[in-house]
Amino acid sequence: xxxxxxxxxxxxxxxxxxxxxxxxxxxxxxxxxxxxxxxxxxxxxxxxxxxxxxxxxxxxxxxxxxxxxxxxxxxxxxxxxxxxxxxxxxxxxxxxxxxxxxxxxxxxxxxxxxxxxxxxxxxxxxxxxxxxxxxxxxxxxxxxxxxxxxxxxxxxxxxxxxxxxxxxxxxxxxxxxxxxxxxxxxxxxxxxxxxxxxxxxxxxxxxxxxxxxxxxxxxxxxxxxxxxxxxxxxxxxxxxxxxxxxxxxxxxxxxxxxxxxxxxxxxxxxxxxxxxxxxxxxxxxxxxxxxxx
Ligand SMILES: C[S@@+](CC[C@H](N)C(=O)[O-])C[C@H]1O[C@@H](n2cnc3c(N)ncnc32)[C@H](O)[C@@H]1O
Numbered sequence: 001x002x003x004x005x006x007x008x009x010x011x012x013x014x015x016x017x018x019x020x021x022x023x024x025x026x027x028x029x030x031x032x033x034x035x036x037x038x039x040x041x042x043x044x045x046x047x048x049x050x051x052x053x054x055x056x057x058x059x060x061x062x063x064x065x066x067x068x069x070x071x072x073x074x075x076x077x078x079x080x081x082x083x084x085x086x087x088x089x090x091x092x093x094x095x096x097x098x099x100x101x102x103x104x105x106x107x108x109x110x111x112x113x114x115x116x117x118x119x120x121x122x123x124x125x126x127x128x129x130x131x132x133x134x135x136x137x138x139x140x141x142x143x144x145x146x147x148x149x150x151x152x153x154x155x156x157x158x159x160x161x162x163x164x165x166x167x168x169x170x171x172x173x174x175x176x177x178x179x180x181x182x183x184x185x186x187x188x189x190x191x192x193x194x195x196x197x198x199x200x201x202x203x204x205x206x207x208x209x210x211x212x213x214x215x216x217x218x219x220x221x222x223x224x225x226x227x228x229x230x231x232x233x234x235x236x237x238x239x240x241x242x243x244x245x246x247x248x249x250x251x252x253x254x255x256x257x258x259x260x261x262x263x264x265x266x267x268x269x270x271x272x273x274x275x276x277x278x279x280x281x282x283x284x285x286x287x288x289x290x291x292x293x
Contacts, residue, residue: 014095041180049247052076055146059083060108066101067130073101074188074219075247082186082217083109086116093181093211096120097171097202098189099146106186107140118144119182121175123190147175151190157204159197159232166195170205181211188219197225203233213255221249 005013048274053069053076060066060083069076079102086094086109101121102199122128128148135141149172160168172192187202203216216233220226221243230251234241239253 045247048077054078056080056083056105059087060105061112062104062108062140064134064137066104067134069101072191075103075245078102078219078248078250079105080107081244081246081250085215086110086184087112089183090115092116093182094118094184094186095176095179095182095206095209096186096188096197098122098187099128100188102186102188103131103144103146104134104138104140107135108138110143111140116143119176119179120144120146121171121189122146122148123171124148129268148177151194154201156201159200159228160195161170166198168201169194169198170201173205176205176209179206180209181204182209183211183214184214185210185214186219187216192223192225197229199226200229200232203237207237215255216253218251218252218253219248221251222247223249226251 036152039150049069056066056076056079059080065075069079074082082102086106089273090113092115094110094116096102096118097107099120100133101287103118103120106118106120110118120131122131125148128146132141132146135144135146150171151169154168158168160166169190182192185202185206187199190198192198197219202218216239218226221230227243230243230253233239234253237253242252242254244252246249
């Protein structure tokens with residue numbers, strides 16, 4: 001019987017199989033390492049949100065369940081900062097664009113302060129009704145003036161190009177009637193699908209109604225659009241801008257111009273306030289151990 005392969009050829013095939021096996025093992029190991037690293041990142045992110053949620057629950061007076069703080073809702077890490085800031089600063093007037101879990105959390109802080117009013121501007125009857133129901137369930141409705149009106153065309157200054165596929169829309173200007181001396185502007189709407197840079201009008205629409213030391217907080221600054229909006233606002237209206245590297249990112253605009261701006265290589269472009277040792281303290285949160293205080 002004739003042999004299909006001589007010994008040399010068999011050795012060569014064996015070597016090739018060994019090489020393929022080694023390559024496969026290397027690839028499988030690299031993928032497994034990457035998966036492990038990704039899992040650790042996800043696990044740490046989840047832990048941070050759980051930690052914030054736990055702090056938030058300790059601070060809240062509400063008795064019922066919070067709406068799920070995933071998806072469209074504001075993340076726990078921002079909500080706990082909002083709540084702390086409001087309890088620290090005790091604002092008289094807050095304007096919110098985009099109601100939901102944040103409405104409940106802000107109302108709780110105002111109720112604990114015993115003063116202040118939240119003007120919550122919402123475009124959706126459906127989500128507005130949900131927000132009102134949660135407020136009523138907690139007897140917090142007296143702290144909130146929830147104004148639900150359909151969005152309207154916006155013709156003033158905007159980053160959405162004039163020839164954009166979707167024209168610019170914004171909350172009905174009548175929604176802001178009678179509001180003045182706004183201490184905190186919290187921007188979390190309208191939805192991004194409204195048009196490009198959908199949140200841009202927030203500051204132009206309210207700027208004349210701001211109190212001298214007003215702050216503007218923009219949610220979702222891990223998105224480039226929200227970052228661009230914050231940069232334009234900071235330039236156009238002379239605010240200092242600081243980014244917090246939170247789950248979905250938070251942009252904070254303040255009027256004091258004493259801060260040094262340092263661009264770091266955080267996961268998003270971060271501007272750090274070097275006059276404050278760490279951000280939690282500046283927001284009224286202190287996570288340090290007693291002996292470190
Ligand atoms: C980013 S959400 C506002 C979230 C709110 N600040 C909160 O903490 O829950 C912006 C708008 O999206 C709408 N919205 C809320 N939940 C939604 C959902 N699950 N699907 C579609 N739109 C939603 C509401 O009209 C809301 O005002």
